[in-house]
Structures are given as structure tokens and as C-alpha cells.
Amino acid sequence: CLRPRPAEAERLGPLLLQRSQEAKVAAYCPYSRFAVGAALLTASGQIFSGCNVENACYSLGVCAERTAIQKAVSEGHTSFKAMAIASDHEDNFIVPCGACRQVMREFGRDWDVYLTKPDGTYIVKRLEELLPLSFGPEDLRKL
Numbered sequence: 717c718l719r720p721r722p723a724e725a726e727r728l729g730p731l732l733l734q735r736s737q738e739a740k741v742a743a744y745c746p747y748s749r750f751a752v753g754a755a756l757l758t759a760s761g762q763i764f765s766g767c768n769v770e771n772a773c774y775s776l777g778v779c780a781e782r783t784a785i786q787k788a789v790s791e792g793h794t795s796f797k798a799m800a801i802a803s804d805h806e807d808n809f810i811v812p813c814g815a816c817r818q819v820m821r822e823f824g825r826d827w828d829v830y831l832t833k834p835d836g837t838y839i840v841k842r843l844e845e846l847l848p849l850s851f852g853p854e855d856l857r858k859l
């Protein structure tokens with residue numbers, strides 16, 4: 717289990733949240749105007765951030781969560797402890813889309829996702845809660 721211990725989570729939560737808010741500043745979202753930032757904590761303690769990157773060919777836009785994961789994986793990190801996600805939405809905790817949940821799940825079901833609001837409040841969900849009964853790498857090995 718890679719989830720931070722409660723004492724560690726108390727310290728890491730606010731740090732990850734801050735880093736996700738900072739990442740949001742770079743969001744390239746001229747079409748939706750919906751800026752999102754993500755900060756991903758690796759098992760080795762590094763933080764990779766990401767923002768959404770949209771495209772004039774709308775369907776090619778990428779979410780902040782996947783940007784962060786691709787940055788981390790392409791630098792050799794595949795074990796994750798937690799991710800924080802930030803948006804400008806005052807009223808709702810930002811939630812990851814279904815595609816991002818599946819991409820996150822590739823790297824385990826037992827790590828934490830901090831769903832935040834701009835005021836710094838958040839709720840924490842495990843991947844397993846965000847994507848129950850999921851299909852993952854282990855399923856391919858059953859054949």
C-alpha cells in the first residue's frame with residue numbers, strides 16, 4: 717500500500733494542494749476556459765505537476781491529470797502515493813473524468829486522490845472508490 721500514513725498525509729495534503737493550484741496557472745484552455753492543475757506525488761517523494769492542454773482540434777485536448785502522469789512515467793516513475801487536482805470551480809470539488817480515472821488506475825488501485833476547491837478545502841478518495849470494479853494490468857495476466 718503506497719498511501720501516505722495519516723501523519724504524513726496531514727503534511728502532504730496541503731503541499732500537494734498548493735502545487736496543483738500552481739500548476740493550474742499554466743493551463744492552456746482557450747476553448748473551455750476551464751483551467752485545471754494536478755500534482756502527483758511519487759513513491760520516491762517527488763512531485764510532478766500538470767495542467768490541461770487543449771487543441772484547436774478539440775478532441776486532442778489532454779486533461780491535467782494525464783499530463784502529470786505522463787510527465788512522471790516518462791521520467792521513470794510508476795509508483796504513486798497521491799494526486800491533488802485543482803480548478804477554479806468555487807462550489808464543487810473537482811473530479812477527474814472517466815478517461816483519467818482509467819489512466820490513474822493503470823498504476824494501482826490503492827492511492828489517494830485529493831479533490832479540491834480554490835479555498836483550499838478538499839476531500840480524499842482512493843482510486844478504488846473513484847473507479848470500482850476496474851480493469852487493469854493484472855486482468856491481462858489472468859489468461
Ligand code: THU
Binds near residue numbers: 752768810811
Ligand atoms: N479537465 C481536466 O483537465 N481535468 C478534469 O478533471 C476535468 C476536465 C479539462 C479538460 C478540458 O481541457 C477542460 O477541463 C474542460 O473539460
